Amino acid sequence: MTALAASASAQVAIRADVVHTMAGEPIRDGVVLMRDGKIEAVGPATQVKIPEGYTLLRAAIATPGLIDARGTVGVSGLLNQKQDQDQLDRSSPIQPELRAIDAYNPNDPLVQWVRSFGITAVHTGHAPGELISGQTMVVKTSGRTVEAALVKDGVTVAATLSPWAQKSGDRSTGTRGKMVAMLREQLIKAREYREKRESKAASALKDSPTDTSGDSKPETTKEEPARDLRLEMLGRVIAGEVPLLVSANRAQDIQNVLRLADEFGIRVILDSGAEAYQLIDEIAARKIPVIIHPSMARAYGELENMSVETPAKLVAAGVRVAMQSGYESYVPKTRVVLFEAGITAAHGLSFEQALALVTRDAAMILGVQSRLGTLEPGKDADVALFDGDPFEFTSKCVGVIINGEVVSSTPR
Amino acid sequence: MQFGFFGAVACVLACAAAHAQDTPLAFTHARVITASGPEIADGTLVVHKGTILAVGDAGQVAIPAGAEIIDARGKVIMPGLVDTHSHIGGAGGADGSAPIQPDVRVLDAINPLDSGFRRAVAGGITTVNVMPGSGHLLSGQTVYLKLRRKAGKPFARIDDLFIRDDKGNPTRGIKMANGTNSQREAPFPGTRAKSAALVRERFIKAQEYAAKVEAARNPDGTFDPAKRPPRDLGLEALGDVLSGATVVHHHTHRADDIMTVLRLQREFGFRVVLHHVSEAWKVADEIAAAGAGCSIIVIDSPGGKLEAAELSLGTGGALERAGAAVCIHTDDWITDSRRFLRSAALAVRGGMSREGALRAVTLAGAKMLDLGERVGSLEPGKDADFLVLSGDPFSVYTKIEKTYVEGQLVFDLANPEDHLFAVGGFGAGRDQEPYLCCAKQALQDAGIGGGE
CATH class of the missing domain: 3.20.20.140 (Metal-dependent hydrolases)
Incomplete structure (x- = not known):
């Protein structure tokens, strides 16, 4: 969480010719506002105003990271x-x-x-x-x-x-x-192991209020499998x-x-x-x-x-x-x-x-x-910016934002 | 280095061997990329009997009477692609017995039924230099092939694909390598210095052998059998390298290894194309000054081996700006022949000019194979090797719709069988394991690619 905290003060705004939010129709001339590592707002530039103090990045295309x-x-x-x-x-x-x-x-x-x-x-x-x-x-x-x-x-x-x-x-x-x-053998073993651990946990939970003597039931202990990662x-x-x-x-x-x-x-x-x-x-x-x-x-x-x-x-x-x-x-x-x-x-x-x-x-x-996958308010502020159709071989990725922080701005 | 000298004569026999294409074929109103001149926005290409008859503005090119006219409006026509470095056909060259084996010919090992050939034409490749691998200092003779194919037939006979010289011999190069791939247990070299020493030693032997042969030459050009040394296939092949008849295709990655190749080239005077050259961007000026051509590979990420750790998408652009000749290769199956145009597009992404990248997969490659007089561009008199594309050659959305070799359709996306090889699916599989020393070893080490 340290990295998140370090970037928490960053306030970044993106304005792109097209924003592919992947949570609805693409937005023409769209804006994405990011604050404290999260997406704050997404919408057309006509509706989402960029507040003072935000670092503005421009690109042809913005997509979720x-x-x-x-x-x-x-x-x-x-x-x-x-x-x-x-x-x-x-x-x-x-x-x-x-x-x-x-x-x-x-x-x-x-x-x-x-x-x-x-x-x-x-x-x-x-x-x-x-x-x-x-x-x-x-x-x-x-x-x-x-x-x-x-x-x-x-x-x-x-x-x-x-x-x-x-x-x-x-x-x-x-x-x-x-x-x-x-594989079947292991999965069957795992099921048995899980069942035994769960039943032990359940009985331990049931027993604990009354079991103040410190005595344990020998047969239960025998059934409890040792921890197996x-x-x-x-x-x-x-x-x-x-x-x-x-x-x-x-x-x-x-x-x-x-x-x-x-x-x-x-x-x-x-x-x-x-x-x-x-x-x-x-x-x-x-x-x-x-x-x-x-x-x-x-x-x-x-x-x-x-x-x-x-x-x-x-x-x-x-x-x-x-x-x-x-x-x-x-x-x-x-x-x-x-x-x-x-x-x-x-x-x-x-x-x-x-x-x-x-x-x-x-x-x-x-x-x-x-947290990931779409550009929607409340999600992580992870965005990729391109100078054209991202899938075209000759387009370039011109900016990468992770947790609201610009981590790459060299076009590639 | 002078390319092209040997190309002029290489044409004669193979042109005659071209399939008859009796009706002239005219593609009209296409966007035509010639690779030797400016693009033609509304162009016509006329081909006949395996050769280009005319190319130019649609309004100016005369279409011969009786020609079959194909309206290619909306299409892009460009030269067939030239791949200067490929391993299709599952071919191995030299074996593990020695690090330098110039007597070995890759043409004796290629399986033309390998699906790699079908994929290559699906990727628009019409001329290809099939090479043995890089696990040797010298792994053998390469072979230059035209991907000729009769409609509906497989690539059956390797001999049908040869590009023959004026003596009827298949044209070819020699494959060499330095750096780590060719280093292993003795008798292979263990260090870079040993690698160079072994190569120098063998070239000096070849010089001596050539001198003895020359001394046995009579004034009338025949040889005195008493004086002539016993035939040595390896030294003969190296003699062709020393005389300049055969080009060295040299695998090399690191900047210091590249400089070693150039040092040996100065000492022995051979003609060389530097292949892969991951670190060429560091010594681009030196390469340009030496006049060496570069055949580069474009890879999605650096690394995979120490020598390629500093591989860059910018190599093509750096060499171009330095004034070096640059072509691009697939190194199939390192990259897929079907994505050859993508490699050129990525070179543009990395800073190469659009024109330079288009030439790098056509005319520039042809010149590095001494075939520039014959293939690589759309010009009257050249072989009718060309592609019909659905759009811009560098777009991900563009499809290669048709591939022609010497006027014959060798790939047609509309044909279900060809389509299968273009996109994959049941039955499109490779029938033979690729032979690549180091990649295969790496796959086996990783447990992927067969057993442990």
């Missing part, structure tokens, strides 16, 4: 050397206890890089590549510490149901069947508090995701989803949101059948979709969701539908819509 709905920025660093790659620990296939906050480097240059294109928040953390690789979180692309940058911790538990998580030789996870079996986090998934973010691409693998969601009644977000277009009705019927692979991901391996038209098909079927930068193991070290979303605007989505993939709908899928 863009959200990268799934990446590894700050966890997988620019240099791509062993010491800056913390997106995947390969010692065990199931590690939901790994927290993203313990892995994030807010000073990695890639954080500033994506910010310079208008990306003000990233859903970052553990990458695909193990059956359960760890947790994810949403951070702002400013702040010197993860605490200052953090919007929401434990946003998802990241799982992979695809050959990406497959191990060679005689080790698990060696096949699809084994992967699902291991792994099952604790999976228990939150079982309880529906945290969604399971499952990376799957082949239609075959996506079917496994759906079956798992049906069996356990857990909240699932489909990640990557290259062949999601094969199962649109099934995905839509379950209201499973999709954080689609980057439009310009390499059409290779698990992604060989990917299509840039998938987001449009999903959106048309009523599926909520967001765009990701994904995980890149080489060059480029990260993609930029501004560009990835732009491609969808050229392949079946309207401009605002495409923009929603990296603003409003990303925020809703990640459960941060009360």
Whole structure:
């Protein structure tokens, strides 16, 4: 909260030819007023007057700060050397206890890089590549510490149901069947663990007023499971508090995701989803949101059948979709969701539908819509400014505001 | 460095091999980007038998009798794109036995059925330099291809794609690399100095070999078999580099590595195109002064490897302002051939001129392959390699609707099969693993891209 406090005195006004609030029709000649890190007012210049003392920024286009709905920025660093790659620990296939906050480097240059294109928040953390690789979180692309940058911790538990998580030789996870079996086993264990912890907590609560002797019932103590970070986090998934973010691409693998969601009644977000277009009705019927692979991901391996038209098909079927930068193991070290979303605007989505993939709908899928994703009074003052259509390759991002503070003004 | 000398003769055989296109084709009232002159707002392009007959103002170009006229109002017509650095076709060059293997030809390893070829024409690429990877100091001979294709047929035979010289040999370059990609366990070099020493040593051998061959030459041009050294395919290929017949395509990133290439170039006098050049913006004046051309890559973010940590979107603009020749490449699959025009657009975003960026994916690239006399611009007499676009080449909303090579339609977005390769979908998959030393290793290390 220190960063917020530091910028709290900032009063910034934006006047843009078009303001895409993503909470209604675009506003021509619009004004956005920001105060104490929050949006104060949004409307046409004729209605919203800019008070004295506000720093005025002008631009052709203003949008909500863009959200990268799934990446590894700050966890997988620019240099791509062993010491800056913390997106995947390969010692065990199931590690939901790994927290993203313990892995994030807010000073990695890639954080500033994506910010310079208008990306003000990233859903970052553990990458695909193990059956359960760890947790994810949403951070702002400013702040010197993860605490200052953090919007929401434990946003998802990241799982992979695809050959990406497959191990060679005689080790698990060696096949699809084994992967699902291991995951089911863990989820069942987590349910039991959760039930036991909850019943213990309930009985402790019931007993506490009368239980003044200090004696404890031996059988209850025996039943109480020791604290297990792994099952604790999976228990939150079982309880529906945290969604399971499952990376799957082949239609075959996506079917496994759906079956798992049906069996356990857990909240699932489909990640990557290259062949999601094969199962649109099934995905839509379950209201499973999709954080689609980057439009310009390499059409290779698990992604060989990917299509840039998938987001449009999903959106048309009523599926909520967001765009990701994904995980890149080489060059480029990260993609930029501004560009990835732009491609969808050229392949079946309207401009605002495409923009929603990296603003409003990303925020809703990640459960941060009360603070991010639209330009509305009371929401965080995160805004991206452009000198033209943001999706045009030759337009530039000319200003980035996070928590009401101008964090980038060099055109890029 | 003099480009273009070898291009003039390269045309002869391959032009004759072009598919017959018996009816002249006239595209009228298009916005025509010629790449060699000013844009024509209301222009006509006439092609016949694989060659450009005329290009100019719609009101001034005479359309031959019997020509098929296509009203291209609202469309943009521009030269087919020239990609100076690509790895489509899943080709590997040199193997792990030695760091310098000039005898190895990439043309013996390309799979023309690889979907990368279909994607390349979907991206408007008509001429491509397919290269072996950068995991060697010298990974072999590259090959220059025209993406010729009969309507409805796959790219079946690599030989049909060659651009042959006057002797009938496929035109090509040599791929070299310095910096970290080519450093590993012996017999590969472990340091930059060792890298340079190994290259110098081999070039000196090639000079000696060439001198021996020359000494065996009789006054009538034949060779005295008693004096002539035994044939050495590698030293022969390097001899072509030393004579200037073959251009060196040199992978290099860091500013000091770029300067090392230029130092070796001064010592041995070869012609060189500097590829990728992440840090060229630091030594743009030196590159321009050396007269070396640059083939740059445009990437969405810096990093991924130490040498590319300071990669900049501004490289194209910096080189252009310094007066260096600049072209752009895909390095497919590092960037997707289908997004080649986007790379040029991002170079503009980074400060390059619009005209320069358009030339960088057309005529400038053609010149760096010694093919500037034949491809890269829309001029009478040149090959009829061109694109029909739905709008401005740099707009995200623009679609490449048609790609022509030597007057033949090789990509048509309206054709469902071509559409599949353009946008992706079931069956558009790559059928072969790409061969790239370092990227593949990185993918495997990360567990993405097959097993551990």
